[in-house]
Amino acid sequence: MMRELKFMFRDKAVLVWISFALMFSVFAVILGLNEVNQQKAEIAELLQLDQSERETTLAKQSDWGSAAYYTFHTTYDPPSDFAYAALGQRDVIPWKHRIRMLALEGQIYETDTNNPDFALTGRFDFAFIASLIAPLLVLLLLFDLRSSEQTAGRLKLIEASVISTQKLWMLRAWLRISTLLIALCLPVLIAGMVLGVPATTLFLCVIAVYLYLILWMLLTLWLTRAEQTSAFNLTIMLGVWLLVCAIIPAVSTLVIERAVPLPNGGEIVLTQREAVNDAWDLPRETTYEPFLERHPDWIDYTAWDDDKGFEWKWYYAFQQVGDQIIEPLSQSYRDGQARRDELAKWVCVISPATLMQRIMERLANTDMRSALAYDQKIREFHADLRTWYYPKMFRSEDFNSQRALETIPIFDPLK
Amino acid sequence: MSASIHINISMHIAREEWRHWLRSRLAVISFIVFCLLLLFTTVLTALNMQEASHQRLHQQEKAEETFLKQPDRHPHRMVHYGHYVFRAPPPLGMFDPGVDAVTGQSMFLEGHRQNSAMFADARAQARTGGFGALTPAKLYHLFLPLLIIALGHGLILREREARTLGPLLCQGVSGLSLYVGKFLAIGALVVLLSLPALFSSIGASLLGESWLASLTLYFANVLYLTIWAALTLFVSALTRSRSLALGVLSAIWVLSVLVIPRIGVTSASITLPTKGKILTDMRMNDDMRKLGDGHNAADPAFAKLRAELLAKYDVERIEDLPVNFRGVVAAKSETDLTNTLNAYAEKRMERERAQASHLSAYGWLSPYLAIAGASRNLAGTDLETHHRFLREAEALRYNFVQGLNQTHIEKLSYIDDINRNKGEEGWKRARVGAANWQVLGNFRFTPDSGSHRVVRAATELASLLIWFLTLVGLGLIASRRLTP
Numbered sequence A: 001m002m003r004e005l006k007f008m009f010r011d012k013a014v015l016v017w018i019s020f021a022l023m024f025s026v027f028a029v030i031l032g033l034n035e036v037n038q039q040k041a042e043i044a045e046l047l048q049l050d051q052s053e054r055e056t057t058l059a060k061q062s063d064w065g066s067a068a069y070y071t072f073h074t075t076y077d078p079p080s081d082f083a084y085a086a087l088g089q090r091d092v093i094p095w096k097h098r099i100r101m102l103a104l105e106g107q108i109y110e111t112d113t114n115n116p117d118f119a120l121t122g123r124f125d126f127a128f129i130a131s132l133i134a135p136l137l138v139l140l141l142l143f144d145l146r147s148s149e150q151t152a153g154r155l156k157l158i159e160a161s162v163i164s165t166q167k168l169w170m171l172r173a174w175l176r177i178s179t180l181l182i183a184l185c186l187p188v189l190i191a192g193m194v195l196g197v198p199a200t201t202l203f204l205c206v207i208a209v210y211l212y213l214i215l216w217m218l219l220t221l222w223l224t225r226a227e228q229t230s231a232f233n234l235t236i237m238l239g240v241w242l243l244v245c246a247i248i249p250a251v252s253t254l255v256i257e258r259a260v261p262l263p264n265g266g267e268i269v270l271t272q273r274e275a276v277n278d279a280w281d282l283p284r285e286t287t288y289e290p291f292l293e294r295h296p297d298w299i300d301y302t303a304w305d306d307d308k309g310f311e312w313k314w315y316y317a318f319q320q321v322g323d324q325i326i327e328p329l330s331q332s333y334r335d336g337q338a339r340r341d342e343l344a345k346w347v348c349v350i351s352p353a354t355l356m357q358r359i360m361e362r363l364a365n366t367d368m369r370s371a372l373a374y375d376q377k378i379r380e381f382h383a384d385l386r387t388w389y390y391p392k393m394f395r396s397e398d399f400n401s402q403r404a405l406e407t408i409p410i411f412d413p414l415k
Numbered sequence B: 001m002s003a004s005i006h007i008n009i010s011m012h013i014a015r016e017e018w019r020h021w022l023r024s025r026l027a028v029i030s031f032i033v034f035c036l037l038l039l040f041t042t043v044l045t046a047l048n049m050q051e052a053s054h055q056r057l058h059q060q061e062k063a064e065e066t067f068l069k070q071p072d073r074h075p076h077r078m079v080h081y082g083h084y085v086f087r088a089p090p091p092l093g094m095f096d097p098g099v100d101a102v103t104g105q106s107m108f109l110e111g112h113r114q115n116s117a118m119f120a121d122a123r124a125q126a127r128t129g130g131f132g133a134l135t136p137a138k139l140y141h142l143f144l145p146l147l148i149i150a151l152g153h154g155l156i157l158r159e160r161e162a163r164t165l166g167p168l169l170c171q172g173v174s175g176l177s178l179y180v181g182k183f184l185a186i187g188a189l190v191v192l193l194s195l196p197a198l199f200s201s202i203g204a205s206l207l208g209e210s211w212l213a214s215l216t217l218y219f220a221n222v223l224y225l226t227i228w229a230a231l232t233l234f235v236s237a238l239t240r241s242r243s244l245a246l247g248v249l250s251a252i253w254v255l256s257v258l259v260i261p262r263i264g265v266t267s268a269s270i271t272l273p274t275k276g277k278i279l280t281d282m283r284m285n286d287d288m289r290k291l292g293d294g295h296n297a298a299d300p301a302f303a304k305l306r307a308e309l310l311a312k313y314d315v316e317r318i319e320d321l322p323v324n325f326r327g328v329v330a331a332k333s334e335t336d337l338t339n340t341l342n343a344y345a346e347k348r349m350e351r352e353r354a355q356a357s358h359l360s361a362y363g364w365l366s367p368y369l370a371i372a373g374a375s376r377n378l379a380g381t382d383l384e385t386h387h388r389f390l391r392e393a394e395a396l397r398y399n400f401v402q403g404l405n406q407t408h409i410e411k412l413s414y415i416d417d418i419n420r421n422k423g424e425e426g427w428k429r430a431r432v433g434a435a436n437w438q439v440l441g442n443f444r445f446t447p448d449s450g451s452h453r454v455v456r457a458a459t460e461l462a463s464l465l466i467w468f469l470t471l472v473g474l475g476l477i478a479s480r481r482l483t484p
Helices: A002-010 A013-060 A062-069 A116-122 A126-142 A146-149 A157-160 A165-195 A199-223 A230-259 A263-282 A284-294 A294-300 A311-352 A352-364 A368-394 A401-407 B003-023 B025-068 B075-081 B136-152 B157-161 B165-170 B174-192 B193-207 B213-236 B241-271 B277-293 B300-313 B325-364 B369-378 B383-410 B414-416 B424-429 B435-440 B450-456 B460-482
Strands: A072-078 A097-099 B084-085 B106-110
Touching: A002 A013, A013 A062, A013 A072, A013 A126, A013 A165, A013 A401, A013 B277, A062 A311, A062 A401, A072 A294, A072 A368, A097 A368, A097 B277, A097 B383, A116 B241, A116 B325, A116 B383, A126 A165, A126 A199, A126 A230, A126 A401, A157 A165, A157 B450, A165 A199, A165 B003, A165 B213, A199 A230, A199 A352, A199 B213, A230 A311, A230 A352, A230 B025, A230 B136, A230 B241, A230 B435, A263 A311, A263 B025, A263 B075, A263 B106, A284 A294, A284 A311, A294 A368, A294 B084, A294 B460, A311 A368, A311 B165, A311 B383, A352 B075, B003 B025, B003 B174, B025 B084, B025 B136, B025 B174, B025 B435, B075 B106, B075 B325, B075 B383, B075 B414, B084 B174, B084 B383, B136 B174, B136 B193, B136 B241, B136 B369, B136 B435, B157 B165, B157 B241, B165 B174, B174 B460, B193 B213, B213 B241, B213 B369, B213 B450, B213 B460, B241 B325, B277 B325, B300 B325, B325 B369, B325 B460, B369 B450, B369 B460, B383 B435, B450 B460
Parallel strands: none
Antiparallel strands: A072 A097, B084 B106
């Protein structure tokens, strides 16, 4: 085995590919860490500004209604410790939202994303290296394992000199793959240990990459033939790579999109606006009826003081009713997202590249599931805000900015 | 030897190469697979874009109709009622949808706020890894080079490995005619592969796209593929074995198509970091607070305005003004606020443009980045166009909001206005007629003119041309020095 190792390192092509792998991985980890740190810094600044702004805003108010109208709340989804390895959905789905007590459906679809050119090109993160570049490196390392010996006229000689030819090729291939694994995973592991990423996450990541590489190794050994030229073998393998890594995922995405149509976004927001705006002209009872179904506690507090043509409690009641009206549509949008994600899991069965990508995003909490969980947290937080404000408005309590500041709900991403 | 003989020899070599390809099952199969993929993607993307275009146009009309159909009411309620705009994809979106999928195409316009675009398709897309949805542009820019490499890496090497290169050169076939012949062979392949793109270009032009833009887009793609052909031929002339040539070419492909662009993205976001819209908004709030709240005419920020108005009309109380002071305050504060909002929005767009040009500077390292940028520019699906969408939407927003404020100033009396919350009667009196909603302009987003887009793509096209000339030059030099 030591002899085989020596052989391997004498092969210049192997050295080139392995150093490429190491270089890519180091790059990916550094760039990933940088991005995650930028996101963390942004969140920190947001929270700081959020606090000071809340203080100034609340200090200026004189009733609970305008306090709720003018106070914004920052919600965010902090990157996980392992997010540097897979930035995932965070480029496309917003991980921060600023919301207030108005109808949530009018606010939650806002996007605050990066330069669209970036999302279009894609990120250079470890998940990209592992799922798309690593297989290419495997086949570049292995495509001429046998055929090069054949071309050099040594194949028969080598095969005659060992007991089991199959074992020899497996050993050679396995040595190359394992070296590749070390080159790929070392930077991720070092970064992970420094950051204190849970050992199980790192372990699962390495195992996943290893199995993935072995899969590609077996595929390459199976599909390449010694009697064919190296060039023929590489062409075949590039074709396989293209099929598994690009065509199957793309076609599946398309099929899934057709199979699970989502309610049109424009429809959702237009309906929502109509619902909220119509309420201004509707009899108050029409608004209060669906509202009280959800909040029967306030049934005795909806009396209208006719001197004031406007009441905050009624205003927020119709905001909530607006959300209630759009609920089925909005729910089916989210169900559709979840359903599409569910179906995407099945693509893993035919495309290991999809599996690899999804495993990395799962480990890093940057997948669709995490995005939907964040969406849910915003909704819960918004509900908390309502639960906090309603008693104060319906019981016409006196406004007290100090009390407001001390007890107002604050978004907690870990809850 | 006369030139015509040279040409004859070259033609002969090209024909031989094609005969060779047609005999190879691998070559034929991979060619057919790619052609099917191209056709499938081209047709499907065209259909999707047409559908999206119709749908968004329909929604736009509906949004305008509902706005105009609103009953008589207080003008400021219409300011908050707001309006929606939708961006229909340009005809060439059927070749390169560009940023369309990631930016979102609808936007809510209302008073006092600049919202962001909503419902990007990418947000709801199934995550299947890989390279996302296939579009004709992606196939041309990312994957066709692989086919060219696979079919072309042996162009000259094959002769060398079959030991026919020596005899060929001895028989008086110059390296140059060999090079030209092989180039013709692979050039014909490129032209054949480019036909679906030509289909998209012609189709788009028939739908009203400028011929200049669509044909430039087509030729830019042909040029890009030819760059890969020239590169493949150059490597084939230089290396001694096919597996080495393939290895080198694959490495170049990985670097220039997969690695450099992504490194460029990250490098742009590190050297020119942007803060998100929320953070910018929050920083801006400090500036905003100084402007005063336009809902509150008693805000001390408007004291000066009030004094000026009273002096101008020579009256004592705002009730005696011939105009509605609340409307004046609303209009004034909208102007100030919009100036601040626009200043921040421009700064942000400026930064995004700087990032984009930082990224496109990597086009000198990777022809992929050059063609991807040029293609979006020409198709009218680039960042610049998205920015224009944001600006035009903002102009529309400002105009209708100020139009409504003008109505507020002129057509609603101040007394009715301040008594609007005094019971049912007051509520009814504080209204203006629905005819005033006509201040809303129509919104139909159209791409820039063809020549405008070509100019915008000029740098990238130039870098493609330089890539092409350099590689052909190197190939010619290598072919002259060709030895068996």
